[in-house]
Amino acid sequence: xxxxxxxxxxxxxxxxxxxxxxxxxxxxxxxxxxxxxxxxxxxxxxxxxxxxxxxxxxxxxxxxxxxxxxxxxxxxxxxxxxxxxxxxxxxxxxxxxxxxxxxxxxxxxxxxxxxxxxxxxxxxxxxxxxxxxxxxxxxxxxxxxxxxxxxxxxxxxxxx
Numbered sequence: 001x002x003x004x005x006x007x008x009x010x011x012x013x014x015x016x017x018x019x020x021x022x023x024x025x026x027x028x029x030x031x032x033x034x035x036x037x038x039x040x041x042x043x044x045x046x047x048x049x050x051x052x053x054x055x056x057x058x059x060x061x062x063x064x065x066x067x068x069x070x071x072x073x074x075x076x077x078x079x080x081x082x083x084x085x086x087x088x089x090x091x092x093x094x095x096x097x098x099x100x101x102x103x104x105x106x107x108x109x110x111x112x113x114x115x116x117x118x119x120x121x122x123x124x125x126x127x128x129x130x131x132x133x134x135x136x137x138x139x140x141x142x143x144x145x146x147x148x149x150x151x152x153x154x155x156x157x158x159x160x
Contacts (some may be wrong), residue, residue, distance in 0.1 A: 007047050010056045011040065017057060018064055023069045024095070024109060024116055035071060042067045054133065058126070062134045065117050072113065107156040111149065118142065119149045 011018075018039050026032040043063045050059055108116055114135070121131045128146070132139045 002109065007044060010060070011043070014057045014060050015114075017061055019119075020124070021061075021068060021120065023065050024105075024120060025072065025113070035068060037073060039064045039067045054130075058130055058134055061121065061126075065134070068115075069113060103157060105151070107153050110156060115145065115149045115152075118145050119153070124145055 018036055022032045022035045022039070026035045043060060046063055050056070108119060111119065118131060118135060123136060126134070128139050128142045131142045135142070137145075
Protein backbone atom coordinates (compact mmCIF):
# COMPACT_ATOMS: atom_id res chain seq x y z
CA UNK A 1 0.00 0.00 0.00
CA UNK A 2 1.52 3.33 -1.03
CA UNK A 3 2.15 5.82 1.76
CA UNK A 4 0.16 9.02 1.46
CA UNK A 5 2.78 10.86 3.50
CA UNK A 6 5.60 9.78 1.12
CA UNK A 7 3.50 10.73 -1.88
CA UNK A 8 2.70 14.20 -0.53
CA UNK A 9 6.36 14.79 0.35
CA UNK A 10 7.42 13.81 -3.18
CA UNK A 11 4.74 16.05 -4.71
CA UNK A 12 5.80 18.97 -2.52
CA UNK A 13 9.42 18.49 -3.56
CA UNK A 14 8.52 18.26 -7.27
CA UNK A 15 5.45 20.48 -7.63
CA UNK A 16 7.42 22.92 -9.80
CA UNK A 17 7.28 20.33 -12.59
CA UNK A 18 3.50 20.34 -12.46
CA UNK A 19 3.22 24.15 -12.29
CA UNK A 20 5.55 24.59 -15.25
CA UNK A 21 3.78 22.06 -17.43
CA UNK A 22 0.34 23.34 -16.49
CA UNK A 23 1.51 26.85 -17.37
CA UNK A 24 2.66 25.72 -20.79
CA UNK A 25 -0.53 23.87 -21.65
CA UNK A 26 -3.46 25.54 -19.85
CA UNK A 27 -5.08 28.78 -20.87
CA UNK A 28 -6.96 30.26 -17.92
CA UNK A 29 -6.55 30.20 -14.15
CA UNK A 30 -9.49 27.80 -13.89
CA UNK A 31 -7.99 25.47 -16.51
CA UNK A 32 -4.65 25.54 -14.68
CA UNK A 33 -6.30 24.69 -11.36
CA UNK A 34 -8.38 21.90 -12.92
CA UNK A 35 -5.40 20.45 -14.72
CA UNK A 36 -3.24 20.61 -11.58
CA UNK A 37 -5.89 18.72 -9.63
CA UNK A 38 -6.28 16.15 -12.41
CA UNK A 39 -2.52 15.57 -12.45
CA UNK A 40 -2.49 15.05 -8.66
CA UNK A 41 -5.38 12.61 -8.94
CA UNK A 42 -3.76 10.63 -11.74
CA UNK A 43 -0.39 10.64 -9.96
CA UNK A 44 -1.99 9.33 -6.76
CA UNK A 45 -3.85 6.62 -8.68
CA UNK A 46 -0.62 5.55 -10.39
CA UNK A 47 1.62 5.93 -7.33
CA UNK A 48 1.12 2.31 -6.32
CA UNK A 49 2.73 1.24 -9.60
CA UNK A 50 5.77 3.52 -9.13
CA UNK A 51 8.64 1.05 -8.86
CA UNK A 52 11.45 3.50 -8.21
CA UNK A 53 13.38 2.41 -11.30
CA UNK A 54 13.44 6.05 -12.41
CA UNK A 55 13.61 9.21 -10.33
CA UNK A 56 10.26 10.30 -8.92
CA UNK A 57 10.57 13.57 -10.85
CA UNK A 58 10.96 11.66 -14.12
CA UNK A 59 7.94 9.50 -13.31
CA UNK A 60 5.90 12.59 -12.30
CA UNK A 61 6.86 14.35 -15.53
CA UNK A 62 5.55 11.42 -17.54
CA UNK A 63 2.30 11.17 -15.54
CA UNK A 64 1.82 14.94 -15.83
CA UNK A 65 2.42 15.00 -19.58
CA UNK A 66 0.15 12.02 -20.19
CA UNK A 67 -2.59 13.63 -18.10
CA UNK A 68 -2.24 16.97 -19.87
CA UNK A 69 -2.21 15.46 -23.35
CA UNK A 70 -5.19 13.24 -22.56
CA UNK A 71 -7.08 16.22 -21.15
CA UNK A 72 -6.28 18.29 -24.22
CA UNK A 73 -7.54 15.63 -26.56
CA UNK A 74 -10.76 15.38 -24.56
CA UNK A 75 -11.39 19.11 -24.55
CA UNK A 76 -9.72 19.84 -27.91
CA UNK A 77 -7.96 22.92 -26.56
CA UNK A 78 -5.62 24.49 -29.07
CA UNK A 79 -4.34 28.01 -28.35
CA UNK A 80 -2.62 28.99 -25.07
CA UNK A 81 -1.32 32.50 -24.55
CA UNK A 82 -1.96 33.48 -20.91
CA UNK A 83 0.87 33.57 -18.39
CA UNK A 84 0.91 31.35 -15.31
CA UNK A 85 -0.12 33.40 -12.27
CA UNK A 86 2.83 32.15 -10.21
CA UNK A 87 5.27 33.71 -12.69
CA UNK A 88 4.38 37.22 -11.50
CA UNK A 89 6.49 36.80 -8.35
CA UNK A 90 9.43 35.48 -10.35
CA UNK A 91 9.14 38.32 -12.85
CA UNK A 92 9.11 40.92 -10.06
CA UNK A 93 12.29 39.42 -8.58
CA UNK A 94 14.28 39.53 -11.85
CA UNK A 95 12.89 42.26 -14.14
CA UNK A 96 15.96 42.31 -16.44
CA UNK A 97 15.52 38.64 -17.36
CA UNK A 98 11.74 38.64 -17.45
CA UNK A 99 11.27 40.01 -20.94
CA UNK A 100 13.48 37.33 -22.46
CA UNK A 101 11.81 34.64 -20.34
CA UNK A 102 8.36 35.90 -21.35
CA UNK A 103 9.31 35.87 -25.02
CA UNK A 104 10.74 32.36 -24.70
CA UNK A 105 7.56 31.11 -22.96
CA UNK A 106 5.48 32.68 -25.72
CA UNK A 107 7.59 30.99 -28.38
CA UNK A 108 7.43 27.62 -26.61
CA UNK A 109 3.65 27.90 -26.38
CA UNK A 110 3.52 28.17 -30.18
CA UNK A 111 5.19 24.76 -30.59
CA UNK A 112 3.24 21.55 -31.12
CA UNK A 113 2.45 19.77 -27.84
CA UNK A 114 5.12 17.09 -28.22
CA UNK A 115 7.81 19.63 -29.04
CA UNK A 116 6.73 21.71 -26.01
CA UNK A 117 7.18 18.68 -23.81
CA UNK A 118 10.62 17.82 -25.22
CA UNK A 119 12.03 21.35 -24.92
CA UNK A 120 10.53 21.72 -21.46
CA UNK A 121 12.28 18.56 -20.31
CA UNK A 122 15.53 19.72 -21.91
CA UNK A 123 15.33 23.13 -20.24
CA UNK A 124 14.73 21.39 -16.91
CA UNK A 125 18.06 19.62 -17.29
CA UNK A 126 16.87 16.15 -18.26
CA UNK A 127 19.33 14.20 -20.40
CA UNK A 128 18.41 12.87 -23.82
CA UNK A 129 18.12 9.29 -22.48
CA UNK A 130 15.79 10.51 -19.71
CA UNK A 131 13.70 12.48 -22.22
CA UNK A 132 13.61 9.39 -24.41
CA UNK A 133 12.26 7.32 -21.53
CA UNK A 134 9.63 9.88 -20.57
CA UNK A 135 8.46 10.54 -24.12
CA UNK A 136 8.70 6.98 -25.38
CA UNK A 137 10.93 7.80 -28.35
CA UNK A 138 14.51 6.85 -29.20
CA UNK A 139 17.47 8.81 -27.86
CA UNK A 140 18.51 9.60 -31.44
CA UNK A 141 15.04 10.97 -32.18
CA UNK A 142 15.25 13.19 -29.08
CA UNK A 143 18.51 14.67 -30.38
CA UNK A 144 17.05 15.33 -33.81
CA UNK A 145 13.86 16.82 -32.35
CA UNK A 146 15.81 19.08 -29.97
CA UNK A 147 17.93 20.40 -32.84
CA UNK A 148 14.82 21.17 -34.91
CA UNK A 149 12.97 22.68 -31.95
CA UNK A 150 15.88 24.97 -31.11
CA UNK A 151 16.08 26.14 -34.73
CA UNK A 152 12.34 26.76 -34.76
CA UNK A 153 12.55 28.74 -31.51
CA UNK A 154 15.39 30.85 -32.95
CA UNK A 155 13.15 31.64 -35.92
CA UNK A 156 10.20 32.48 -33.66
CA UNK A 157 12.36 34.74 -31.48
CA UNK A 158 13.88 36.72 -34.37
CA UNK A 159 12.76 40.35 -34.36
CA UNK A 160 10.19 40.98 -37.03
